[in-house]
Amino acid sequence: MRTASQSPATGAGCEPGFRGVICVSFATTDALQDHDTGGMPRHDLRFAAATPEAIANLRSVLGHSRVGVRVVLAGPPADVHAAASVAAECGLVDEEMTLVCDEVGPRVIFCGHCHTSTTTDHPIGTNVDCQGCGTTLIFTDHFSRRVGGYLGFSAHAEEAA
């Protein structure tokens, strides 16, 4: 019954009604190579990035899955978080998702002022200029699964006030 695709080049279908572990890897991560599924059947997906096609593919796999499934997302934070937000839209709750983010890599900062998303390579705790409104944003590890990004707040809010 196991249909875990061993050549994870595409997101080709897993069996309809799948209730095992869907392991999604982005870019070059090998974090899930030895991922322990606790004896549950495993289905692998690998994408270069969270492109619209990759997301559509993930959506279709989730659409064929059933409650009981678990999703593990690994790779650069921006890709993992984009995928997590799509999985949440598909009805997955926190308990059903595991996020394994690369230590480095682009992150998405969600501007608390104009709601524009800005992608940056800067590490957590540093500043980035919002692409929407130009505000200098500081972002901490406050990640919102709903918007699929880290929340950024004006770095100079206190001085302005």
Add this chain to the structure above:
Amino acid sequence: MTGTALQNKAKPLLDGTLQLEVTSVSAQTDSITSITFGGALGELLPSYVPGSHLVVQYGTGANAYSLTGSGSAPTEYSISVLRIENGAGGSLAMHALCVGDLVQVSHPRSAFAPAATASHHLLIAAGIGITPVLSHARYAAEWGASASLIYVHRPGTGAHVAEARQLLGPGLTECLDRSSFQEVLTRQLTTQQLGTHLYVCGPNAFMDSVLKQARDLGWPKSLLHSEAFSGAALDDGEPFEVRLARSKVTLNVPAGVSLLGTLENAGLTVPNMCRKGICGECAVPVLRGEPLHRDLYLTDQEKDDNTTMMCCVSRSLGQELELDL
């Protein structure tokens, strides 16, 4: 102890109780009767969330009953009551009601609400557990939400069967015995689309078994909802210690003795009325520890806050609780 109970008897049941009139009484089955309450002028009553219950006062006691309507702009509140011959008397009092009788009822309270984000509602009911679930089914039908129901009842003893069939059509699976239910349950627990929420109501053992099987099949806790019957026998619970911060004493609450009883034995006066977790009179403030909420009064949100508990029925999850008393 009786002194406290008597002293509280004269007080209104809850803030803002409603006085309503019995507008209809109809037998559902040999032992289940539906009773409808309305205002004297047929006016609009407060709306409620599906799965809500009403506290109805009778004589010296009070009982909670699930409302069976959808809750949107109601002019009537309907409940269905199973007659329990050797119960505390609430169900017999309800069965004795006649059209035109006046009753005091609470505002509807919600503790079994449908999840707004659910992609599908899987409803599971056994026996009289159909009542809150019927409310969900009506609501889903009214708003075009996706819902299905597994209803376990013995032939000829099921309440609201015709309505369930009409509301759910092919989405209704009726099970007349245990083994057919088990088969249906296993199939349904393994074939639900993502985002399905499960709601179960029935005898405690039934609910425990459904919830356990769902957990074993990988259902996350946040998708599972259950509604205990009012007056269902609660187990004795584990013993725990309670520290009273202001009186600076620590008391032992043994298994089988309520926190309320323990506080009273220690000489404290705690307001109370129903002593079964439905009226809200016996609320005590929690400073530390995690209560094991077993009441029907607090909303889910209030229960999660863990800052207040109903000491007549609720206990402690951990070994110790600290109260602001």
